[in-house]
Amino acid sequence: xxxxxxxxxxxxxxxxxxxxxxxxxxxxxxxxxxxxxxxxxxxxxxxxxxxxxxxxxxxxxxxxxxxxxxxxxxxxxxxxxxxxxxxxxxxxxxxxxxxxxxxxxxxxxxxxxxxxxxxxxxxxxxxxxxxxxxxxxxxxxxxxxxxxxxxxxxxxxxxxxxxxxxxxxxxxxxxxxxxxxxxxxxxxxxxxxxxxxxxxxxxxxxxxxxxxxxxxxxxxxxxxxxxxxxxxxxxxxxxxxxxxxxxxxxxxxxxxxxxxxxxxxxxxxxxxxxxxxxxxxxxxxxxxxxxxxxxxxxxxxxxxxxxxxxxxxxxxxxxxxxxxxxxxxxxxxxxxxxxxxxxx
Amino acid sequence: xxxxxxxxxxxxxxxxxxxxxxxxxxxxxxxxxxxxxxxxxxxxxxxxxxxxxxxxxxxxxxxxxxxxxxxxxxxxxxxxxxxxxxxxxxxxxxxxxxxxxxxxxxxxxxxxxxxxxxxxxxxxxxxxxxxxxxxxxxxxxxxxxxxxxxxxxxxxxxxxxxxxxxxxxxxxxxxxxxxxxxxxxxxxxxxxxxxxxxxxxxxxxxxxxxxxxxxxxxxxxxxxxxxxxxxxxxxxxxxxxxxxxxxxxxxxxxxxxxxxxxxxxxxxxxxxxxxxxxxxxxxxxxxxxxxxxxxxxxxxxxxxxxxxxxxxxxxxxxxxxxxxxxxxxxxxxxxxxxxxxxxxxxxxxxxxxxxxxxxxxxxxxxxxxxxxxxxxxxxxxxxxxxxxxxxxxxxxxxxxxxxxxxxxxxxxxxxxxxxxxxxxxxxxxxxxxxxxxxxxxxxxxxxxxxxxxxxxxxxxxxxxxxxxxxxxxxxxxxxxxxxxxxxxxxxxxxxxxxxxxxxxxxxxxxxxxxxxxxxxxxxxxxxxxxxxxxxxxxxxxxxxxxxxxxxxxxxxxxxxxxxxxxxxxxxxxxxxxxxxxxxx
Numbered sequence: 001x002x003x004x005x006x007x008x009x010x011x012x013x014x015x016x017x018x019x020x021x022x023x024x025x026x027x028x029x030x031x032x033x034x035x036x037x038x039x040x041x042x043x044x045x046x047x048x049x050x051x052x053x054x055x056x057x058x059x060x061x062x063x064x065x066x067x068x069x070x071x072x073x074x075x076x077x078x079x080x081x082x083x084x085x086x087x088x089x090x091x092x093x094x095x096x097x098x099x100x101x102x103x104x105x106x107x108x109x110x111x112x113x114x115x116x117x118x119x120x121x122x123x124x125x126x127x128x129x130x131x132x133x134x135x136x137x138x139x140x141x142x143x144x145x146x147x148x149x150x151x152x153x154x155x156x157x158x159x160x161x162x163x164x165x166x167x168x169x170x171x172x173x174x175x176x177x178x179x180x181x182x183x184x185x186x187x188x189x190x191x192x193x194x195x196x197x198x199x200x201x202x203x204x205x206x207x208x209x210x211x212x213x214x215x216x217x218x219x220x221x222x223x224x225x226x227x228x229x230x231x232x233x234x235x236x237x238x239x240x241x242x243x244x245x246x247x248x249x250x251x252x253x254x255x256x257x258x259x260x261x262x263x264x265x266x267x268x269x270x271x272x273x274x275x276x277x278x279x280x281x282x283x284x285x286x287x288x289x290x291x292x293x294x295x296x297x298x299x300x301x302x303x304x305x306x307x308x309x310x311x312x313x314x315x316x317x318x319x320x321x322x323x324x325x326x327x328x329x330x331x332x333x334x335x336x337x338x339x340x341x342x343x344x
Numbered sequence: 345x346x347x348x349x350x351x352x353x354x355x356x357x358x359x360x361x362x363x364x365x366x367x368x369x370x371x372x373x374x375x376x377x378x379x380x381x382x383x384x385x386x387x388x389x390x391x392x393x394x395x396x397x398x399x400x401x402x403x404x405x406x407x408x409x410x411x412x413x414x415x416x417x418x419x420x421x422x423x424x425x426x427x428x429x430x431x432x433x434x435x436x437x438x439x440x441x442x443x444x445x446x447x448x449x450x451x452x453x454x455x456x457x458x459x460x461x462x463x464x465x466x467x468x469x470x471x472x473x474x475x476x477x478x479x480x481x482x483x484x485x486x487x488x489x490x491x492x493x494x495x496x497x498x499x500x501x502x503x504x505x506x507x508x509x510x511x512x513x514x515x516x517x518x519x520x521x522x523x524x525x526x527x528x529x530x531x532x533x534x535x536x537x538x539x540x541x542x543x544x545x546x547x548x549x550x551x552x553x554x555x556x557x558x559x560x561x562x563x564x565x566x567x568x569x570x571x572x573x574x575x576x577x578x579x580x581x582x583x584x585x586x587x588x589x590x591x592x593x594x595x596x597x598x599x600x601x602x603x604x605x606x607x608x609x610x611x612x613x614x615x616x617x618x619x620x621x622x623x624x625x626x627x628x629x630x631x632x633x634x635x636x637x638x639x640x641x642x643x644x645x646x647x648x649x650x651x652x653x654x655x656x657x658x659x660x661x662x663x664x665x666x667x668x669x670x671x672x673x674x675x676x677x678x679x680x681x682x683x684x685x686x687x688x689x690x691x692x693x694x695x696x697x698x699x700x701x702x703x704x705x706x707x708x709x710x711x712x713x714x715x716x717x718x719x720x721x722x723x724x725x726x727x728x729x730x731x732x733x734x735x736x737x738x739x740x741x742x743x744x745x746x747x748x749x750x751x752x753x754x755x756x757x758x759x760x761x762x763x764x765x766x767x768x769x770x771x772x773x774x775x776x777x778x779x780x781x782x783x784x785x786x787x788x789x790x791x792x793x794x795x796x797x798x799x800x801x802x803x804x805x806x807x808x809x810x811x812x813x814x815x816x817x818x819x820x821x822x823x824x825x826x827x828x829x830x831x832x833x834x835x836x837x838x839x840x841x842x843x844x845x846x847x848x849x850x851x852x853x854x855x856x857x858x859x860x861x862x863x864x865x866x867x868x869x870x871x872x873x874x875x876x877x878x879x880x881x882x883x884x885x886x887x888x889x890x891x892x893x894x895x896x897x898x899x900x901x902x903x904x905x906x907x908x909x910x911x912x913x914x915x916x917x918x919x920x921x922x923x924x925x926x927x928x
Contacts, residue, residue: 004716008774012781053682063690095690112685125689131682132400139823146818150811157810161803199753199826203760206811206830210764213804214771221796248774255712255770256763259705263759266701271694275390275752276701279826283760 008247014240021239024300031177031297038184048187051194051278053131053139058103060112061127063095065119073098076114081107091274102130139195143202150205151175158213162220166305171212174290174298178208182286196275200282207256207283208290211249212298218245219299226315231323233316238303242295253291260284350791351854354847361730361843368737375744385736385743388751388825389446391695393688399443399678409441417678418443434747443678446749465575465669466631468555468568469522469614470639472535473624475564522617522625526554526569535567560635568629568636572614575632577607581669583662586654597657599666600650608649615651618642632668698755705759709766717773719857720866723848724769731765731840735833748828757829764808765837769845771804772797776849776867786853786867794846801841809834 010016020027042048052059062073070088073096077086087099096119103111108128116123151172158168182204186193219241226237260283267276306312375381389396399421401409414437421443425433434446527535531554540562551571558565580602585593603611618626619642629639640653653665706728713721735758742748776793784792812831816824852858858865 008777009781012778061690063687063693125687127684127686127690129682129684130680132680142818143823146814146823149818150814153810153814154807157806161806195823196753199756199823202815202823203757203811203826203830206808207764209807209811210767210804213807214800217800217803244778245774248771251716251770251774252767255709255766256760258708258712259702259759259762262705262708263698263701263756266697266704270700271697274694276694276698276756279753279756280760 004247011243011246014243017239017243018246019239020242020295021235021300021303024304027296027300031293035177035180035184038181038187041184042187045188045190048183049190049192051192051197052099052129053195054193056102056131058100058108058111059129059131060098060115061091061095062098062115062119062121063125063127065094065096065121067119070096072118073115076118077111080110080114091271102132105130139198143198146202147205154205154209158209158216161213162216164306167216167220167302170298170302170305171209171216173301174212174293175205175208177293177297178204178286178289181289182282185285186282191281192278194275194278196278197282200279201286203279203283204286204290207287208293211252211290212294214252215242215245215249215294215299216302219302226319230315231319233319234306234312235303235316236319238299242299246295249291249295253287257284257287260287350787350850354850357843357847361839361847364839364843365730365733365737368734368741372737372740372744375741381744382740385739385750386748387691387695388749388754389684389691390686390752391691391698391750391755392448393686393691394446394448395686396682396684397445397447398438398681398683399445400441400681402679411437414441414443421445434749436747442681465578466551466571467573467575467611467614468571468629468631469618470566470624470627470629471522471524471527471554471569472567473564473627473639520617522569522621524625527567531556531567535565538565540565555631555634557631557635559639560632560637564636564639566624566629566636566639568631572628573603573607573610575669577604577610578602578669579604579607581666583657583659583666586652596654597659597662598652598654599657599662599669600652601669603649603651605649608647611649611651612645612647615642615644615646619645630669637668638665694752695755698752698759702755702759702762705762709762713766713769716866718864718866719862720773723845723852724766726848727769727840727845728762728766730844731833731836734836734839735761735829738832738836739829742828742832749825750829751825753823754825754829757826758833761830761833761837765833765840768801768805768837768841771800772841772845772849773866775800780867786859787850789867790846790849790853794849798842798846802838805834805838 007016070090073088074086077084077098077100081100081103084100084103089097089099091097098111098115100111108130112126112128113123116126155165155168155172158171159165162168179201182201185191186197191197219238222237222241222244223234226232226234230237232240260280263276264280264284267274267278267280271277307316372381372383376383401414401417418435418437422433422435425435425445425447433448434444436444436446438444535556538556538558540558551574553570555568556566557568578601582600583597584600586596586598587593614628618628626641627639628642629636631637638653640655657665709728710721710725713724715721717724739748739750743750772793775797776789779789779793780786809831812827812834815827816831858867862868
């Protein structure tokens, strides 16, 4: 890990510096394209695929069965309810899932018994669910309310903590970017949106901002310490902060993603489609996009929002002048990798 | 450097932490000893197996349900389930709107019916009754409808009256609930074409409007007048054998109702009016969830609020009707929104998979920490272990005191929390490393790094906690279980990083192994780009040094962070010893 340490050291001192803030147009373009795809993709595909919790219906899951003959399940259902159109799928290694339109209580019980007989398992081993169509709407309604409330509260907390609403705005924009792209991923790949996926989706809220707060704290520290004699432009200070926290961002993201990935693997390959897979998939996408957006969207956007403030313009000008005076006698130490870019 | 003070503080923090853990364990132990508590948290249905039914209120448009009504409904449903002999059932309200019924195992049909028939009970006068098919009476054996009479004496079966067609009267504004003017031509037409299989129990007729419905077994169809007495006004209903005035039992079963004050008065009015009417209009219908469970005739004016319904009851049918009257008196009616039956096998598989996923995640995090931070990674491991112990006992306590049940989503929340908790340690360690890079000694790096890191950790944990709190308050169902574990672990994270991670690092900084920056310590200043220049003091890397050295101007001194400025001062004081090219 010596090389990774060295990487961290160089980023800290400014020996190595990625000009992230300066190339904001590139990142904005990438974000715009990704958001466009995330919005158009699902539309072209014909909308999101909603789980049974949102559409309503009956679901049966047989676990620990010896055969995976799907026809037997379909026959068992149609024998009881001739007009039903059962959707049979294998989940995990030894389970079968059967989804149908909404069945009555009596039908459910009969189907359950028929399925148990068809696979020669005990009826108690058959899981049955019945979901009315309003259940999903309830969850969606409360999720949207939670989302809006959180955005307002978190915006207020950040504006208070950082003492500038511009940081809150930049963080919120990055958060929305994360949410849209994660939702788009679901829309494009056709993964079912279930209440568990909604949980994962909502958790992104907390994590995405968590990550942003860590970086913004360093940005604030750097820009506050820039005295009137500083030779760094405002954007340069932001860029230095992003570089200095890069190792931290990489480490925290990897550590946060590892458990989520292990839930996803276990959820997808051992249990099959279900709560674990749905929560962790949304979270995994959200965390990866969240780390990206903190560095490449939140930070550059914040720099851009502040740059045009008269005071900061004045200071930037002075910083550039000081730097010009010093050029030749002093290497600029890479804190502003390409001054021309950042001062634009 | 004041050596004793931070050490003392560190030990004090660790003592506090120890007290908190011992306290939690003792509290839990007390719970186990006094009964009710347990050393393991209770599991939710998806991990334990069982049936969960979510009931949503059926509301007329514009109507809302108050929490008072919901609580009343919960207690009524609980009473019903308990009376069916199911133990350990849990009934909760959810999101101020729904009722969640959780029953361990797979409940029998009778229990399910009891829960699902949670309904609104109303007394409406019969306006018109007719038999759609003559031979359907009692076709459904399970709900054989008694053919009731009313009041103190057994009377002729009501089904006789049911055949009487009601005369049509011209439309004049109805004067009371029994007035046949309630029947408009449109209503009559609807009634004529009405099939008993058409009953839409999800469509609640307003209390002040007539209702077209059937006997629950479909034997009789009715037009009923507006609601006269609501089921809320029944204070009790029992079944028993009819006794004569001399006290001897006649062997006939009857249902005895006791009304409360309002009910007594309303019921007296109804019986006064109905007893003077003929045919079907003499009957009043007891409507449960939109269908008629009984339609006794009125033989006397009941003013004491204690009517008795008799008819061809036996012990079981009279008990069933009495129960329906007593427990059916929900202020609002409900519809089953979702029903989940999870087999115990699947439950334990899910729990097992969740735990395995957690273990794998934990191992990966530990390995990565050790790779990144060498032995410092062990502090992460120990901190995670402490956080794990505290979280475990908090959840066990919550499940004892608050009835919290750990669901699969909750387990997922705990696993996700491993990463987020470890993040705080990384933020802290990286800060300490930053200070080391700037040339501080380890002891002061730990202090300075901590001062900066704790601010960041508090700010980011606040945001995380806010998300969890908002989700917990506003969301329904599974989301809450997840939000609770996430919020809880965020708080535990703060506690552990302040009372464990930091004190331990303070103490470790004074050991030889860490203090001298052993290459395996993860805090090796040489590896971090600072240059050794004497006991416990390092100078910053050559790049920083050379930059500082060449620009001794005032401007340059001010242009860096405080840490860098301090480093520059160090360089200034020890520039003679500074040697280029000796960095890592």
